[in-house]
Amino acid sequence: DAGVTQSPTHLIKTRGQHVTLRCSPISGHKSVSWYQQVLGQGPQFIFQYYEKEERGRGNFPDRFSARQFPNYSSELNVNALLLGDSALYLCASSLIGPAGTNEQFFGPGTRLTVL
C-alpha cells in the first residue's frame, strides 16, 4: 500500500504570492493533519481535518487555510506569503479522528522556499 503522498516536493515562491500544497492520505484513513517544520525546529501543528470538517487548528494566522475533499485528500493554502513561511510542510494521516490513540503516519513533506 502507498503511504502518505504530498505534492509538490519542492516549491519556490516570492513574497506576497499564494501557494497550494496537496496531500493524499493512506487508503482508508479519514483524518489528515498539517504541520509546519521550520529549519532547526520541531513540527508545529497547523490543522486537523476529519470527515471533511476542521477538527482542530493551531496558532497560525488566517492566511493559512485548508480543506478536505470527499476522497479524504487535502489541500493547505497559504496566502500573502512571508519569508517566515519558508519551511517543510508535513501532512499526516490517521485512521480515525481526534478521539483515540491512533497513530499518525507522515508524508515526505513539501519544502517551501519564499524569496
Added chain:
Amino acid sequence: AQSVTQLDSQVPVFEEAPVELRCNYSSSVSVYLFWYVQYPNQGLQLLLKYLSGSTLVESINGFEAEFNKSQTSFHLRKPSVHISDTAEYFCAVRNDYKLSFGAGTTVTVRA
C-alpha cells in the same frame, strides 16, 4: 497545554557506543508519548510509542524508551548505535487531535 522538552540539541556518538536522548513532558492528564525519527530530507517515521501498560517500550531496530511518570520523562536509549542511526529524533506528546513536538535532537554517529 501539554508540552515537550528535549534536553540535548546535538548528540555526537561513536559507532557501537550507547546513546540516550532525553525527553521531559508537562501534562496534567493521561499522556500518550511518541518518538519519531527524521532522516535527512525525509518526513517523520514513528520509532516507538507509549499509550498505556508496560512503561518500557521497544522498537524493532533496537531502540527503547521508558515512561517515568514521577519524573515526567520518556528518555530514548539504544545500547549500540550504527552509522545508519544518524538522524534527527523528535519526542512528541499527543493532546487530543494534535501532536506537540520537542525541538529535536540531532544524533551524529561517527566511525
